[in-house]
Amino acid sequence: MTQRYTMPIAKTNCFRDFQASQNISSDRQFLADQAFKHHVPLLVKLSLLGALILIFLVSFALGRYPVNPVELVMGIFNHFLEPAFVADNLEAAKIDRVIFNIRLPRILCVMLVGAGLAVAGSAYQGMFRNPLVSPDLLGASAGASLGACLALLVGAPSWMVPAGAFTGGILAVTLAVWFGRMVRHDPTLSLVLGGILVSTLFQAGMSLVKYMADATEKLPAITFWLMGSFSSINDRDFLAVVIPFICGFVILMLQSWKLNVLSFGDEEARSLGVNTRQTRLLTISAATLLTALSVAIAGVVGWIGLVVPHLARAIVGPNYHLLLPTAILTGAGFLLIVDDLARLLTTVEIPIGILTAILGVPFFIVIFRRNMKGWG
Amino acid sequence: MTLLKVGDLVCGYHRMEVVHGVSFTVRHAEFVCMIGANGCGKTTVLKTILGLLKPFSGSVMVDDQETTSLSERELAKRFAYIPQAHTPPFPFSVSDVVMLGRTPYVNRLSRVSSSDRQIAYGALMQLGIEQLAQRTYTHLSGGQQQLVLIARALTQQPDILVMDEPTASLDFGNQQTVLSRMRSLVKAGTSVLMVTHDPSHAFYCADRVLVMHEGRLIGDGSPGEVITGERMHTIYGTKVEIIQITTRSGKQESVCVPLP
Numbered sequence: 001m002t003q004r005y006t007m008p009i010a011k012t013n014c015f016r017d018f019q020a021s022q023n024i025s026s027d028r029q030f031l032a033d034q035a036f037k038h039h040v041p042l043l044v045k046l047s048l049l050g051a052l053i054l055i056f057l058v059s060f061a062l063g064r065y066p067v068n069p070v071e072l073v074m075g076i077f078n079h080f081l082e083p084a085f086v087a088d089n090l091e092a093a094k095i096d097r098v099i100f101n102i103r104l105p106r107i108l109c110v111m112l113v114g115a116g117l118a119v120a121g122s123a124y125q126g127m128f129r130n131p132l133v134s135p136d137l138l139g140a141s142a143g144a145s146l147g148a149c150l151a152l153l154v155g156a157p158s159w160m161v162p163a164g165a166f167t168g169g170i171l172a173v174t175l176a177v178w179f180g181r182m183v184r185h186d187p188t189l190s191l192v193l194g195g196i197l198v199s200t201l202f203q204a205g206m207s208l209v210k211y212m213a214d215a216t217e218k219l220p221a222i223t224f225w226l227m228g229s230f231s232s233i234n235d236r237d238f239l240a241v242v243i244p245f246i247c248g249f250v251i252l253m254l255q256s257w258k259l260n261v262l263s264f265g266d267e268e269a270r271s272l273g274v275n276t277r278q279t280r281l282l283t284i285s286a287a288t289l290l291t292a293l294s295v296a297i298a299g300v301v302g303w304i305g306l307v308v309p310h311l312a313r314a315i316v317g318p319n320y321h322l323l324l325p326t327a328i329l330t331g332a333g334f335l336l337i338v339d340d341l342a343r344l345l346t347t348v349e350i351p352i353g354i355l356t357a358i359l360g361v362p363f364f365i366v367i368f369r370r371n372m373k374g375w376g
Numbered sequence: 377m378t379l380l381k382v383g384d385l386v387c388g389y390h391r392m393e394v395v396h397g398v399s400f401t402v403r404h405a406e407f408v409c410m411i412g413a414n415g416c417g418k419t420t421v422l423k424t425i426l427g428l429l430k431p432f433s434g435s436v437m438v439d440d441q442e443t444t445s446l447s448e449r450e451l452a453k454r455f456a457y458i459p460q461a462h463t464p465p466f467p468f469s470v471s472d473v474v475m476l477g478r479t480p481y482v483n484r485l486s487r488v489s490s491s492d493r494q495i496a497y498g499a500l501m502q503l504g505i506e507q508l509a510q511r512t513y514t515h516l517s518g519g520q521q522q523l524v525l526i527a528r529a530l531t532q533q534p535d536i537l538v539m540d541e542p543t544a545s546l547d548f549g550n551q552q553t554v555l556s557r558m559r560s561l562v563k564a565g566t567s568v569l570m571v572t573h574d575p576s577h578a579f580y581c582a583d584r585v586l587v588m589h590e591g592r593l594i595g596d597g598s599p600g601e602v603i604t605g606e607r608m609h610t611i612y613g614t615k616v617e618i619i620q621i622t623t624r625s626g627k628q629e630s631v632c633v634p635l636p
Contacts, residue, residue: 031506032494126466257479264464273450273453319472
């Protein structure tokens with residue numbers, strides 16, 4: 001009788017076996033690296049950064065009180081190296097105040113808001129798998145507006161207005177997420193529905209506030225605030241928001257990989273090993289933080305969160321590892337240009353929300369036409 | 377060797393029971409096809425195996441381990457899901473899509489190592505589509521997209537590939553391309569569990585066929601013994617004839633032909 005031997009089979013894995021059978025050479029390493037590298041030339045990256053720095057510097061010189069480049073350089077030089085001279089010299093003190101007390105905080109805040117809205121918009125567009133989504137989808141703007149309007153209505157001290165806006169924004173999105181939970185349907189669809197419900201509710205609240213507001217004093221203040229403006233920004237505002245803004249950026253950038261996966265849909269993402277519920281909550285929290293902060297310091301600035309992600313995608317493609325940093329640079333630069341225009345175009349400053357909408361429309365058409373291919 | 381063991385699985389959506397107790401196994405390097413009419417619970421079984429749905433009762437064991445005790449990440453190292461090719465809203469490159477297969481392995485900072493790139497490139501080579509790496513996924517044909525999704529699944533280095541009607545939206549030529557690539561993957565040691573519409577596909581590539589009808593298994597065995605005219609009539613409600621043919625190269629093939 002012949003004895004049969006059975007080979008013990010070790011824990012097998014289809015693909016590892018294939019890998020082991022291949023002679024992995026340095027040649028193949030090179031090919032693999034070539035195939036998976038990202039084609040964003042260094043020149044593109046540098047010119048993005050260079051353009052932002054240029055806009056940043058030019059923005060200092062522009063405004064009601066023009067500061068020419070020589071004065072700008074001298075002013076910066078004096079501020080850091082010759083504070084005694086600045087204190088004594090009246091002209092130097094004036095330039096110093098314009099540069100450091102008025103323009104610097106404003107420029108920095110504009111950049112934060114532009115970058116924040118752009119990053120939040122990029123994250124939402126991937127998460128909701130829809131290129132037409134903006135960061136106020138879940139009611140962040142509606143909530144923030146109602147919060148600010150209430151503060152203006154009751155005549156609260158001025159610091160309460162941004163605080164009210166921030167609280168309102170967070171509250172609205174929390175409600176939207178909670179509504180979405182109650183629907184128990186496809187998770188992203190439920191969220192969108194929650195957002196629509198909450199926005200409707202809060203807009204109704206806002207109409208009520210406007211209706212009750214005193215028409216000579218408070219109604220104009222509310223209306224003007226809703227149009228968005230950076231004109232009353234000071235350095236304290238900037239210091240109050242800079243750290244939360246950076247937290248929002250860091251959280252979303254750490255989610256880059258998972259946002260890529262989520263762009264392929266909830267079930268696929270889960271089968272690839274992503275805890276989609278946790279990722280969605282983290283993304284919504286960070287994006288809401290950015291949006292609510294933006295509305296709190298600048299009022300409602302529309303379109304940036306919708307348009308800039310497309311601009312960034314046109315430059316570096318949809319991979320979030322590249323998209324989010326690019327959205328930060330382009331968002332900051334874009335809003336800075338718009339704010340410069342708001343300051344310069346007419347003698348009275350134009351509310352920035354109006355300009356972003358007017359500029360956003362043609363801009364969007366151009367990018368959309370160029371990028372439509374491949375969107376299916 | 378048994379890789380996947382599904383025991384008396386009862387599952388469905390919310391409170392609606394769709395599958396009333398199915399048991400089967402998938403062995404190492406085995407191509408298992410599941411056929412059945414629309415709505416009979418094939419996809420529900422797949423989703424439950426993948427951990428996307430919670431089973432009402434019964435068990436799914438992979439390598440003698442309950443899948444309910446595994447995290448998403450661990451599950452993704454065991455099963456790779458290949459959906460029907462579809463278009464994501466943004467034009468990701470093929471290399472981006474394939475690299476997503478490394479999701480269960482990358483660390484918190486998501487740095488891709490050179491061994492990750494090697495593995496992903498190996499998957500492209502195994503399917504013969506390495507020249508597509510730098511193309512835009514959304515610009516590819518349906519058949520190429522499907523191959524890219526298979527490459528992504530291989531990049532996951534799973535124990536089993538799970539496919540839900542991967543050829544449903546492909547033309548005749550692309551269906552054959554995808555199926556023949558799948559067949560060579562199984563020859564190289566992969567295990568596959570595939571839901572398909574077409575009994576002829578099961579003849580073409582399956583080692584074993586599971587026939588589902590109204591939430592139960594009514595057949596489990598080799599294609600020749602399981603796909604009979606009578607059974608096909610039960611599940612599809614249409615008369616069919618199974619025809620044995622000998623191709624010009626002398627190979628025996630079976631096809632399932634619907635009768636008018």
